[in-house]
Amino acid sequence: MTDTYESTSMRDLLCGSVDLTMIGERISVCGWVAKRREHGEHLAFLDLRDRSGVVQAVVDGSVDVRGEYVLRVTGTVSLRPEGTVNERLGTGEVELTDCRVEILSAAEAPPFQIDERAEVDEQVRLKYRYIDLRRDKMQRNLRLRATVNATLRHAMERQGFCEVETPLLWAPTPEGAREFVVPSRLHPGEFYVLPQSPQIAKQLLMVGGFDRYFQIARCLRDEDLRADRQFEFTQLDVEASFVSQDDIFAFVSEAVLDAAEAVTGQRPGPIATMTWAEALDRFGTDKPDLRFAMSLQDLSGVFAATEVKAFAAPTVKAIRVPGGAEFTRSRLDALTDHAKSLGAKGLAWFRITSEGLDSPLARFLNAHESAAIAAVDHAQVGDLVLVVADEYVAACKVLGALRLTIGAPPVSEGPHHYVWITEFPLFEGLDDNGDLVSAHHPFTMPHLDDLDLIETDPLRVRSQSYDLVLNGWELGSGSVRIHRADIQSRIFSALGIGEDEAHSRFGFLLGAFRYGAPPHAGFAVGIDRLVAIFAGEDNIREVIAFPKTQSGTDLMTGAPKDITERQIRDLRLRVAPKV
RNA sequence: GGACCUGUGGUGCAGCUCGGAGUGCACGCCGCCCUGUCAAGGCGGAGGUCGCGGGUUCAAAUCCCGUCAGGUCCGCCA
Helix, strand or coil: CCCCCCCCCCCCCCHHHCCHHHCCCEEEEEEEEEEEEECCCCCEEEEEEECCEEEEEEECCCCCCCCCCEEEEEEEEEECCCCCCCCCCCCCCEEEEEEEEEEEECCCCCCCCCCCCCCCCHHHHHHCHHHHCCCHHHHHHHHHHHHHHHHHHHHHHHCCCEECCCCCCECCCCCCCCCCEEECCCCCCCEEECCCCCHHHHHHHHHCCCCEEEEEEEEECCCCCECCECCEEEEEEEEEECCCHHHHHHHHHHHHHHHHHHHHCCCCCCCEEEEHHHHHHHHCCCCCCCCCCCCCEECCCCCCCCCCHHHCCCEEEEEEECCHHHCCHHHHHHHHHHHHHCCCCCCEEEEEECCEEECCCHHHCCHHHHHHHHCHHHCCCCCEEEEEEECHHHHHHHHHHHHHHHHCCCCCCCCCCEEEEECCECEEEECCCCCEEECCCCCECECHHHCCHHHHCHHHCEECEEEEEECCEEEEEEEEECCCHHHHHHHHHHCCCCHHHHHHHHHHHHHHHCCCCCCEEEEEEEHHHHHHHHHCCCCHHHHCCCCCCCCCCCCCCCCCCCCCHHHHHHCCCCCCCCC
């Protein structure tokens, strides 16, 4: 490791940087006692650790230091005696001798061992995160994250983008995710909200003439947490004017591929695109995991006039599970339960054996149907075929979920398969009032070929919105925005948003658009997810310094907590008693 | 709001099916020994409301009910 900023007034270099070129030199290093090995009153070995690694100091047995003491050790860099070199240590050929040991800080025994081999419960790690962060893995992950941030920032600047910061205290614009609310002290009874994303701000920057904007932005959403979702997360937020979807793909690809190259040493090839409709049809999801095959096969034609009740549905789809004939009955039952929990009426399974199909349903099939199932996706003896019959979308989604349950490795495993998903539908069904709901957000530009469908067949309207997907995780999404008032008002009316409501919710944006809005489009990349996959982690907490638990608490600080009576009074709040 | 998994000295586990004394293992911690270790070694020691509450039972870490915490997922995430 080379680091030109190692030297300080207290130390000359980092522990891991001590090497053969310094033999005979008198140097000082600072760090934590990683290990102490005693050999009687005249000899002990100390492993001193800092972020760069460890170096061995040879000291007198009387030096009274314990694990995790913080020391400054001044010693002579010496070649280790023959036969005592440690090949597994970067600094294993040298050691510090004739040491002067200064205790900068004593330490109690830590609540868990700071050792890569030790598996420690995450609950304990999070309570003592500051100790956990000393572990090599956390050091690596957060430094990897810093590299990704720096690379993304550099790539955007190189492409002429200007970094602009936008407010954290924003106006409520109820739509989509729940917002975190911040009470105003100077305006009692009124509230700011923390932004779900800088969406509207960055569109206003386009009106403001910043034709290429980016920001590494914190976003906040008060929704339930998951392995890939925290309340607060970080996006590479991008918006540009006078561009098409393809321009956005080029800008974002450049940044993401730069980051991949920076951390893996290899630049992935160009990112392919797939339409939303194809992703649903072949993989049963809008974020297909392309690391493995098992695509969905359509058998609707075969079963169009079937007498098998279970398959009497508009759509019959199947997947082949290679080698799945070995699945036990209890595993098949579990898959069936899983399918039902996803809304399927049932799940039909067929083991492909040398004697034909093995299944409770086999005897109800005619020869044509049996042959079709035995031929799904070039099935062979020893395979399993799963069949779902339902409405089209439901059948696709259920099989898509089963495909993941059976076939998907952990997200960070194996190759990295990026794909752009395009042409999402503009609307995704109806809300409780019978109004259409935006699939992305209400400023998404419809596909220009589908404008006429907005009033006649809105659910078939494709949009100019797109996602970036990596190994089955949604890395980000974006769209071409509406900049024409006439189209925007048609969308609002389709969404059941009247003129008054539109004005009260988005008035400042619509107002801005009256003063010359350039055509613009944008994107946002979820940095936590990107870094997690780069780091080989399956949850984003491992790449966040101080994450929250799934129930949204911080085990270290105890947040969320009560505030003082004084704070409540100043904010003119009244707290309802706990139920 | 729901489903499932986990909870046993400081840490990680076993013990739970089939109830019988807080039983065991590894690491750490404390003390002693040890002049070339590096996951050091040897000897000795301390350390537990078995997450919490209730029930069944002569007897509960173990069975039942509830609850709390952590995790994975569904709902939710424009």
